[in-house]
Amino acid sequence: xxxxxxSAVTFIPLAGAILILLIKSLTGSQVRSDGSxxxxxxYVGLLFSLATFVVSIVMFLSFDTQGTGYQxxxxxxxxxxxxxKMGVDGMSVLLILLxxxxxxxxxxxxxxxxxxxxxxxxxxxxxxxxxMIGVFCALDLVVFYVFFEAGLVPMFIVIGVWGGVDRIYAxxxxxxxxxxxxxxxxxxxxxxxxxxxxxxxxxxxxxxxxKSAQIWLWLAFFSSFAVKLPMWPVHTWLPDAHVQAPTAxxxxxxxxxxxxxxxxxxRFNLPMFPDASLFFQPFVFTVSVIAIVYASLVAWRQTDMKxxxxxxxxxxxxxxxxGIFSFTEIGVQGAIFQMLSHGxxxxxxxxxxxxxxxxxxxxEISAYGGLVHRMPVYATFFMLFTMxxxxxxxTSGFVGEILTMVGAFQANTWAAAGAALGVIFxxxxxxxxxxxxxxxxxxxxxxxTIEDVNMKELICLIPLAIGTILLGILPNLIxxxxxxxxxxALAQMAGG
Amino acid sequence: MFDLEAILNTVAPELLLAAAGLLGVxxxxxxxDRFNSISFKFGAVVLxxxxxxxxxxxxxxxxxDGLVETTSFANFAKVVSFxxxxxxxxxxxGFLKRHDxxxxxxxxxIIFAALGMGVILSSANFMxxxxxxxxxxxxxxxxxxxxRDSPRSAEAGLKYFVLGALxxxxxxxxxxxxxxxxxxxxxxxxxxxxxxLGFMFGMVLMITGLAFKVSAAPMHVWTPDxxxxxxxxxxxxxxxxxxxxxxxxxxxxxxxxxxQAIAFDNWQMIIGIIAAASMLIGAFGAxxxxxxxxxxxxxxxxxxxxxxxxxxAGIQYGAGSLLIFxxxxxxxxxxLFGGVLSMRREGGMVENIDELAGxxxxxxxxxxxxxxLLVSVSGFPLAFGFLGKLAVLxxxxxxxxxxxxxxxxxxxxxxxxxYLRIVKIMWFDDQVADFEPVDxxxxxxxxxxxxxxxxxxxxxxxxxxxxxxxAASLLS
Numbered sequence: 001x002x003x004x005x006x007s008a009v010t011f012i013p014l015a016g017a018i019l020i021l022l023i024k025s026l027t028g029s030q031v032r033s034d035g036s037x038x039x040x041x042x043y044v045g046l047l048f049s050l051a052t053f054v055v056s057i058v059m060f061l062s063f064d065t066q067g068t069g070y071q072x073x074x075x076x077x078x079x080x081x082x083x084x085k086m087g088v089d090g091m092s093v094l095l096i097l098l099x100x101x102x103x104x105x106x107x108x109x110x111x112x113x114x115x116x117x118x119x120x121x122x123x124x125x126x127x128x129x130x131x132m133i134g135v136f137c138a139l140d141l142v143v144f145y146v147f148f149e150a151g152l153v154p155m156f157i158v159i160g161v162w163g164g165v166d167r168i169y170a171x172x173x174x175x176x177x178x179x180x181x182x183x184x185x186x187x188x189x190x191x192x193x194x195x196x197x198x199x200x201x202x203x204x205x206x207x208x209x210x211k212s213a214q215i216w217l218w219l220a221f222f223s224s225f226a227v228k229l230p231m232w233p234v235h236t237w238l239p240d241a242h243v244q245a246p247t248a249x250x251x252x253x254x255x256x257x258x259x260x261x262x263x264x265x266x267r268f269n270l271p272m273f274p275d276a277s278l279f280f281q282p283f284v285f286t287v288s289v290i291a292i293v294y295a296s297l298v299a300w301r302q303t304d305m306k307x308x309x310x311x312x313x314x315x316x317x318x319x320x321x322x323g324i325f326s327f328t329e330i331g332v333q334g335a336i337f338q339m340l341s342h343g344x345x346x347x348x349x350x351x352x353x354x355x356x357x358x359x360x361x362x363x364e365i366s367a368y369g370g371l372v373h374r375m376p377v378y379a380t381f382f383m384l385f386t387m388x389x390x391x392x393x394x395t396s397g398f399v400g401e402i403l404t405m406v407g408a409f410q411a412n413t414w415a416a417a418g419a420a421l422g423v424i425f426x427x428x429x430x431x432x433x434x435x436x437x438x439x440x441x442x443x444x445x446x447x448x449t450i451e452d453v454n455m456k457e458l459i460c461l462i463p464l465a466i467g468t469i470l471l472g473i474l475p476n477l478i479x480x481x482x483x484x485x486x487x488x489a490l491a492q493m494a495g496g
Numbered sequence: 497m498f499d500l501e502a503i504l505n506t507v508a509p510e511l512l513l514a515a516a517g518l519l520g521v522x523x524x525x526x527x528x529d530r531f532n533s534i535s536f537k538f539g540a541v542v543l544x545x546x547x548x549x550x551x552x553x554x555x556x557x558x559x560x561d562g563l564v565e566t567t568s569f570a571n572f573a574k575v576v577s578f579x580x581x582x583x584x585x586x587x588x589x590g591f592l593k594r595h596d597x598x599x600x601x602x603x604x605x606i607i608f609a610a611l612g613m614g615v616i617l618s619s620a621n622f623m624x625x626x627x628x629x630x631x632x633x634x635x636x637x638x639x640x641x642x643x644r645d646s647p648r649s650a651e652a653g654l655k656y657f658v659l660g661a662l663x664x665x666x667x668x669x670x671x672x673x674x675x676x677x678x679x680x681x682x683x684x685x686x687x688x689x690x691x692x693l694g695f696m697f698g699m700v701l702m703i704t705g706l707a708f709k710v711s712a713a714p715m716h717v718w719t720p721d722x723x724x725x726x727x728x729x730x731x732x733x734x735x736x737x738x739x740x741x742x743x744x745x746x747x748x749x750x751x752x753x754x755x756q757a758i759a760f761d762n763w764q765m766i767i768g769i770i771a772a773a774s775m776l777i778g779a780f781g782a783x784x785x786x787x788x789x790x791x792x793x794x795x796x797x798x799x800x801x802x803x804x805x806x807x808x809a810g811i812q813y814g815a816g817s818l819l820i821f822x823x824x825x826x827x828x829x830x831x832l833f834g835g836v837l838s839m840r841r842e843g844g845m846v847e848n849i850d851e852l853a854g855x856x857x858x859x860x861x862x863x864x865x866x867x868x869l870l871v872s873v874s875g876f877p878l879a880f881g882f883l884g885k886l887a888v889l890x891x892x893x894x895x896x897x898x899x900x901x902x903x904x905x906x907x908x909x910x911x912x913x914x915y916l917r918i919v920k921i922m923w924f925d926d927q928v929a930d931f932e933p934v935d936x937x938x939x940x941x942x943x944x945x946x947x948x949x950x951x952x953x954x955x956x957x958x959x960x961x962x963x964x965x966x967a968a969s970l971l972s
Contacts, residue, residue, distance in 0.1 A: 025861065079883070079957040120856065120923075142886070146877035153871070153878065156916070160924045168920060172913070179912055183905040190889040 004074045005059045006086040009052060009096065010133045013103070016048030017126035024119045038118070042111055045122035049104040049129060056100040056133075063093050065481045068488070070139060070202060078142075081198050085139040091266065091336050091485035092136040094478065095259055098343045099136070101467075102255045103129045105460045106248035109351055112456065113358045114162055114246060121162060125248070128154035132256050136263065141189045141199040148224075148260065149182055155249065155257065163244040170237075170244035177237040181227035188220035192272075205271040205492065218276035221269050229261030231321060232291035235314045242310035243363070247354030250306060254313050255347035259339045262320045266332065266489045270324070274492040277325065281411070284325040289418035291318035296425030300432065305353045305363045308433055309346060312389060315422055316342050322419055323404030327493050331407015332486040337478055338400030341388075341471055345397055348385045348464040352378075355457050356437075359450050365433065370442035375452040379438045381461050386434045388468045390427045396471035505557030506566045509546035509574060510614040516542040517607040524600045531600040536589045539603025540582040543610055547578035550614075556969070558620070562682055565620035568969035572819050572962070573744035577613050580826050581606055581737035583941055587830075587837055588729030590935030591845075595727070597643055605642075606733065609635035613741035617748070622671040622681035625749065629667065629709065632738060633660050639733065640726040652725025659718045660708070667705025673698025674753075683753040691759045699754055703766055706749065709742040712804055713773035716797045720781070723793030728845060731789055732833030735796055736826045743803050743822055751811040751970060760810065764895075767808040772903045774801030779910035787847050788836055791914060792829070795873065798911055799825050802875075802888050805900050809891035816967035817887035820960060824884035824949070828873040831945030835866045838942065840932045849918060854927025862931075862939070863922045865946035872949040874915040875908060880952040883960075 020041060063071055070087035078084045088096065107125060114121055131154070134147030152175050160171035193199045196207045209217060227234045238258075242250050270277050292315045299311035316338065323335030355378060356371070357363055372379040388395035391402075401423060409416035442448060453461070471478060503511075520538065524531045556566030585606050592598040612632025619625040637660060641653020675681050677698065678689035689695060708715040723731050754763055778798025785791040803821055806814040839846050855863040872879030885908070892901045952959060 077957060078954075079960045117857075146882070149877045153876075156919075157923055160920060168924060171920070171924075172916060175916060176909060176913060180905075180909045183908055186886070187889055187893070187901050187905055190886065191893050194890060194893050 005062065006072050006074055006088065006137045009056045009059055010130055010137055012052045012055060013048055013126040014130040016045065017123040020044055020119060020123055039111060041119050041122050042107060045126055046104055046107045048126060049107055053100040053104055056096055060093055060097060065090065068484050082142045083140050083200065084143055085200060086137040087139040088137060089485040090481040094340055094481060095136045095263060096133055098340055099129065099132045099256050102251060102347050106251045108456060109354060109460050110248045117161060124154040124158050135260055139201045141201060145186055145189055152178055158249040159241060159245045162246040167244045170240040173237045174241040178227055181224040184220040185224035188217045211275045214273040214276035218269055218273040218280060225261040225264035229258055229317045230314060231287055232294055238314060239307045239310040243304060243306045247350060250350040251347045254350055255343040258313060258317060259343060262324065262335060262339050265324050270489045271492045281325050284321055285412055285415040288318040288321040289415050291315060292419050292422030296422050296429060300429040303365055305365055308429060309349045313346050315426060319401055319404045319419060322408045322415060326407035326411040327490060328407040328410050329486055329490060330403055332489055333479055333482060334400055334403025334407055336482045336486065337475060338404055340478060341396035341400045344464050344467045345385055345388045348461060349389060351460050352382050352385060355453055360446060365436050367444055368437040369440045371438045373442055374447060374450045378453045381465060382434065382438060384465055386430045390430050391423055394472045396468050398472060399475040502557050502559045505553045506559040506564050507618055508553050509549040510611055512546050512549060513607055513611040513614060517604055517611060520604045532598050535600035535603045536585060539607055540585050542607055543578045543582035547575045550574040563621045563624050564618045566618045568966040569815060570617040572966040573617050573740055574614055576823050576826055577737040577741045578610055580830055581610050581733060583830055584729060584733035584736055586937040587732055587834060587941055590938065591729045591837055602642060605635045605639050613738060616745045617741055620683050626668060626671060630664060633664060639730045640722055642730055643727050648725040649727060652722045656718055656722045663705050663708030666701050670698045670701030670705060686753045687755050691756050696762060699759060699763060703763060706746045707770055710739065710746055710800050711797055712770050712800045713777040713797060716777060719797055720790045720793040724787055724790045728836050735829045735833060740822050740826050747807050747815060747818055750807060764808050767804050768897060768900055771801045771804035771808055771900060774798065774804060775903050775907040779907040782914045786849055788849050789847050792832060798907060802904060805904060806888050806891045808897060809895035811970060813891040813894040815970050816964045817891040819963040819966060820887040821884035824872065824880045827945050827949055828869045828881055831869040831942050832873065834938045834942035837938045838862060838931055838934050840934055841929060849921055851928065852922050853925035855922040857927045858930050862942060865942045867919055868946040868949055870915045870918055874912050879949040883953060883956055
């Protein structure tokens with residue numbers, strides 16, 4: 001039997017978490033002489049997440065980018081006809097890499113800024129990483145569901161323990177909103193298992209459900225992924241969760257957790273329910289365009305930096321659904337690209353906000369202004385990611401937006417036109433944010449002594465900056481890998 | 497005819513329990529208080545041997561001219577009931593010792609209650625059923641008021657007794673009607689009777705009586721009060737062993753005595769409504785609770801609702817699911833009541849949920865284990881309870897019970913809120929003082945049930961096959 005590299009990538013963080021718990025239960029929590037908690041545990045966690053990153057690189061290298069179908073498949077019987085089945089294609093490989101890259105970055109960003117209950121914090125992030133990777137590896141619906149839902153618990157705890165003032169409300173809203181959608185998916189999974197006799201994704205992709213059943217199944221899966229993505233009008237948990245979550249929590253939430261929704265559409269809704277997907281295309285287009293325009297307008301009026309970026313995420317996820325449901329290769333390619341690119345950019349933007357929040361302890365835009373005078377390096381990075389979020393050519397944001405719009409244009413001109421409006425709005429709100437925080441004179445006296453980004457923050461931001469520019473200039477790096485998965489996702493559509 | 501082998505095959509555990517119970521009473525009469533401390537170990541050992549006997553005579557049999565009949569399905573329920581009864585008994589020892597009520601009557605009452613459970617599970621005749629139900633109930637009433645000096649405990653016992661006696665009366669009246677219209681009290685004969693209106697009346701009254709025993713809505717009102725008032729270890733027992741046994745008996749009676757098409761259509765609808773009502777009342781009723789025992793009482797009502805969905809699905813789809821679901825529930829409940837028993841501060845027990853605040857800082861192991869158990873009982877992935885809920889959903893789909901599935905989904909989300917609230921209090925709130933250490937049985941039960949809940953999620957395969965074969969035994 002081959003070395004189960006996918007399980008290794010998935011469970012290394014969990015092993016690390018268990019090890020940390022064991023060691024800590026033996027030594028007890030150590031408090032330094034100045035009353036702060038010993039933060040070595042964060043470095044241990046970082047070590048494990050870096051190890052995961054290295055193993056995921058090995059996994060990527062052993063993945064044949066030209067191959068078709070699922071690779072590195074592992075199969076073990078679980079119960080009845082349900083198997084523990086793991087496997088990846090181009091799309092999931094890249095999303096796993098995104099996850100394993102951002103978790104260490106999130107942990108580095110936490111050093112110094114998170115000050116209490118560090119053991120639980122580290123453990124929560126490592127456990128979360130396991131579940132996130134598991135979601136992208138799972139090739140059995142029940143296994144997928146377990147990972148998909150399980151991720152809620154660590155995120156619930158991250159928001160609830162280390163979050164802001166209203167953290168309890170936000171964590172409950174996050175959890176229950178997502179759970180409601182997911183339970184309908186669970187009911188659908190059970191139904192599919194009973195009808196098709198298996199929950200194996202590969203088999204179910206070939207299985208043809210009756211059209212009337214497809215409609216309901218599609219809706220059940222949609223209710224889960226639409227909340228996760230999130231799509232208008234079920235997006236309202238996201239701004240709350242983002243604003244209350246600690247910086248690292250926001251980074252993971254925006255960069256990885258939201259992608260599970262788009263991933264779910266491509267992996268399940270399109271190949272398994274092609275007729276229903278076609279049937280609902282106008283609906284999804286409408287909702288997506290409303291999301292893009294409405295969320296952009298709402299973002300414009302925000303006074304809280306994190307909330308602004310959260311709404312911008314809703315708008316950008318609108319492009320993803322637009323691309324996916326254009327049912328064109330270019331649109332789907334663009335949607336996958338947009339997911340990866342948004343993972344880098346939104347992660348970076350939340351880090352950017354975290355940098356000044358750690359120093360000033362406020363996210364109010366009006367409290368800032370003139371940062372460029374004190375923080376030139378910060379202003380440079382902020383500019384780069386602002387432009388990437390707007391979709392400036394040369395950055396990854398541009399490629400994703402243009403391709404999803406081209407795809408949507410082929411399917412529906414009006415939808416593409418509406419989405420284009422969103423691109424303009426994104427420039428409006430992002431540039432407004434940038435102008436009000438970075439340019440102008442320093443009006444807030446507290447800002448007189450603010451310091452520029454330090455080494456730790458540079459380590460977090462530089463990889464994301466490189467990724468954003470590299471993908472902007474050489475998008476084919478991604479397209480070559482995701483081509484097979486996009487064609488695969490559309491294969492049933494064309495056939496039907 | 498006296499066929500010893502058939503008798504052993506069928507009721508070996510019950511014979512042991514009856515003999516051991518009577519022996520215990522005799523020893524107690526001579527030794528008096530000197531028997532108190534050893535009697536708990538005695539009771540636990542007897543229950544474990546009874547479970548082993550049930551496992552040993554797994555295939556079961558038929559005896560006493562068809563008054564009793566044991567299937568693998570019944571034996572499955574017996575093993576789970578007896579083992580959980582033994583664990584609940586061991587957990588009780590320390591608690592009762594601290595309250596100066598450690599008396600040998602306690603384990604003996606548990607043994608007699610277990611005897612009642614065994615008899616109902618082996619019943620193939622309404623007379624056996626009724627005798628078993630009464631044995632179980634009478635022991636339970638006394639257990640509920642075991643702290644006779646405490647007004648709350650006495651009140652709980654009295655409430656339980658008055659309502660329970662009423663329910664037994666209704667059950668008996670139902671039996672008499674069914675007997676009147678079918679001419680027999682044997683399940684076999686009743687099953688072949690043509691269902692007339694009076695017969696249906698009897699069946700409905702029987703459902704009412706049985707629903708009381710499993711605390712399903714609308715016969716649930718005793719549950720929160722009895723859970724809150726009775727001594728905690730007694731509740732730990734109530735919530736586990738009798739629930740498993742009564743639910744399995746509910747299934748056996750419905751599946752084997754009323755399988756006729758017309759009766760099935762009728763009781764499927766009635767049980768479906770009871771299930772939906774239980775799920776919703778359990779979910780909404782628990783929301784405002786501040787007393788942990790009361791909250792768990794409502795939680796058990798909701799969980800009984802889920803289990804009833806499996807019964808409503810009918811014998812073919814529901815029997816195996818019921819066993820998996822109930823086992824998952826019993827395991828999680830044992831651990832959660834271990835948690836309740838761990839809440840001791842300044843010499844007294846505390847029951848308010850807020851007392852758990854910040855537990856993760858003081859006793860991270862206990863808090864983590866309780867979180868796992870809450871996750872399991874809520875049916876969230878990550879623990880065995882998820883597979884239980886999955887099995888129930890599967891049964892519901894197979895039987896086409898769409899409205900019940902939707903109710904199940906909605907009430908699960910509502911229920912999640914109050915389970916999460918406990919998690920939130922343990923993890924997010926500022927800590928209050930430490931709990932005083934409790935005896936090892938309680939602590940180890942919490943940890944072991946948590947570990948078993950996770951382990952069974954991963955290595956469920958042999959277990960689910962066993963449940964499926966046990967369910968198949970009911971079909972033949």
